[in-house]
Amino acid sequence: MRIKINVGVIPALVLAAVICTVSYREHQKTALSGSEQVVQLIVKQQADKVNELLARQDNHVRKWAGENVYGMAIEFNTLAELDKKFGDMLGEAPDFCALLLTDASGTVLVSRSAVQSSGKALSGADLKGKTVPEAARFAKQQQPTALLLPTEIPAKLGLSFAQTYVLGFPCADSSNKHNGYILAYFDWSILQNHTVQTQDILSQRGLVGGQTGILQRADRMSLAHTDPAHIGHIWEVEDHLATWFQADENAQAVAPFSIDGMACYVCFEPIGIRTAKTTGNQPSTGPLGLLIWVPESSIVAEARAVLRFTVTMAIIGAVALLIVFWLISGNICKPLKQIIDTLAVSSDHVSQAAGQISQGSQSLAQGSSQQAAGLQESTSSLDEIFSMTKQNAEHARTATQLATDSQQTAEKGNKVMKLMEQAINDIQTSANETSKIIKVINEIAFQTNLLALNAAVEAARAGDSGKGFAVVAEEVRNLALRSAEAAKNTSAKIELSLNHTKNGVDLSKNVAHALEDITGMSNKVNNLINQIATASEQQVNGIEQIRNSIMQVDQVTQQNAAHAEESASAVEELNSQATRMNGIVGDLMSLVTNQSNRKS
CATH class of the missing domain: 3.30.450.20 (PAS domain)
Structure with missing residues (x-):
């Protein structure tokens, strides 16, 4: 009987081994996937910073040229x-x-x-x-x-x-x-600081022992390294890793390699200023590479800790089962039956918990899929907003040009108005001079009238001999009166013209002031449109960065959805094993019950 009962321990040990294996593999897969995404993101971000820094220096030199x-x-x-x-x-x-x-x-x-x-x-x-x-x-x-x-x-x-x-x-x-x-x-010390900063970021993400370097991709000369002792030396690695490092299609990929006898995961991104066509084994993108390698032990440390815990618990459970079966073989079936009942209840609970976890994993997978779909819609909306914002920036630049043209036209109009004002002032000056001349003509007509009267008086004194002279004097007097009347009318018209000219001068000054105000407002409008154009361009850049970030989040979400589906499958397998365990517990309970009946 003792041999038969002890044989029942074998299925429990097999189940524990299966649980340990499945748990370790799933945690290892999750740890590798998450670490790969973290390394890829860090490499991309740090490489973008370096390339932006180098491009800014290249732009400075081109400006100076x-x-x-x-x-x-x-x-x-x-x-x-x-x-x-x-x-x-x-x-x-x-x-x-x-x-x-x-x-x-x-x-x-x-x-x-x-x-x-x-x-x-x-x-x-x-x-x-x-x-x-x-x-x-x-x-x-x-x-x-x-x-x-x-x-x-x-x-x-x-x-x-x-x-x-x-x-x-x-x-x-x-x-x-x-x-x-x-x-x-x-x-170059700025790029050395970038490598130190990258290593700090790796440590903060839990990837302890990760190293960073900037190398020439053609000959693997180390130009920056978290360990300054490596700077200026050739990176000695296996040939297939060197070939992998020079291939553009491997950029941002994470691959396992052996470095200095230690298993590592390696990722790189091309950087540097490209100035000429490449030949030979020179890469076709950046001449340099930002390289990150992380020890495999650092990535799978969490999964191994879970494995140790699971194995420990399995050993403890196996020992407990051995003790229980040993007690059964020592004729204490009744207390053991109570323990088996408790074990059956616990097994049921495990089965129910596995079912709930399975449902949760499926819900998580479905939610991740819906979130991925939502992110794709958000990406499409951001693309539309990006296109509209870019079009607004182009319209703002066009409006800036139109405002500049309007400002120049207003300035030209202001100059023409000032010239017209000067011309009207000259006309007023000429009219004033003409008025003075009319006054002189009026005075001459008055004097001529007096002389004609004196001549008429003298002709009257002369009698018949002065009659002809009296007629001439009368005509001269009439002519003087007509000249005085014409001078008076001309003076009135010139006075009226002077008033109109003065009004014209005042109006031209008002128009000139208005044009100056228009010019000032045009300057302000031009400045505002320039600010709008600048803000629109900055908004375009910001939206583009947001779009790229959302695309990265979308990729991560899709990967999480795939992992959730894999976890759901693993939990289904665990649920199946729990069901088999329920059957084994039932068989064990039947065996114990039969043995108890025989003894009675």
Whole structure:
């Protein structure tokens, strides 16, 4: 009987082993999937930051290249003025550690370092008069170019990196003849800080022991590393990992490799400034790669902890079952039957709990699917909003141009009105002069009238001999009276014209003031439209970033839905095993009951 009863322990042990295996596999799968997503997200975010930083420096150099003053300064020996200009240039681009102007042979004519621009003393030797070998690398370049070069310039400035990005372009004199180079040296220690920051983020996410580096993808030279001792050395790895690192299609993929004899998960993202077509084994995207590798032990540590706990509980349960069956074999079936009843109830509870977990997992899968559908709808809506916002930004730029044209037209109208006001003032001046002339004519007519009266008097005194003269005097008097009357009428009309001219001057001044107000309002409208255009462009950029984030969340949600469905399947399997356990408990109860009846 004892042998038969002890054989019943075997199904319980098998069930415990199945539960341990399923639990470990599911937790390991979940841990790997979640860690892969975290690593991919961190690599993408940090690589975007590095590429944005490098692109900003490239834009600064391209902007400087548009100012044709450097070759002129060499030609006309105005180098002293460039020193202050170089300081201003480094002030707007603080991520450069040095800015040099050399002649055609590479000899430094003007130098400016970041420590000089910040007001501190130069930590290294003065670079003026030194020969810079890398200047000749830019001789055949027709536009600003970025080259990743070994250089001694950072060391002369007291910096510890021996290789960096040098951004430069040739300059020419007034006859367009090449006579020098502009060289800008990127401060590589900024990227070293990025690697340290990435390692901190990995530790915060629970990926302890993860390491980060920035390497040349062609030869795997380490340019930045969480461990500074690796900087400047070749990353020694297996050939298939080196080949995997150079292939563009592997970017953002997470793959298992052995590094220094330790199993790791590796992920990378291309970075760097691409300046020319690639040849040979040079990657076609970025010449550098931001690389993250995390030990497998760090990723599966949680799953192994769950396995240890499950195995421990299974061993404890097995020991308990052995004790129970040993007691049964010692003729204590009645108390054991009570224990078996309790075990049956617990088994039922486990089965019910497994069913509830299964329903919860299915609900979670369904909810995740609905959430994924909602996120897709949100992405579509954001696409429409992005398109409309982009169109608004274009309309704002068009309105800015129209407002500028309106402002220029108002200014032209203001100038024309001022000219018309000056012309009306000249007309008023001429009318005043004409009025004075009419007054003189009136006085002459009055004097002529007096002379005619005197002549008539003298003719009357002369008698018959003066009659002819009296007629002439009368005609002269009549003519004087007509001249006086005409002068009076002309004076009245000129006075009326003066009043109209004065009104015209006042109106033109009012119109001029109105046009000045219109010009001022046009300036304000133009400024407001410029602000609207700028805000619209910023809104376009912000919406695009939100759209990208939602797309990433959508991908994660779809993966979670798939994992939830897998968990539901695993719980269904657990429920099936619990049902089988109920059957085994029933058989055991029948066996104990039969043995008890035999003894009685």
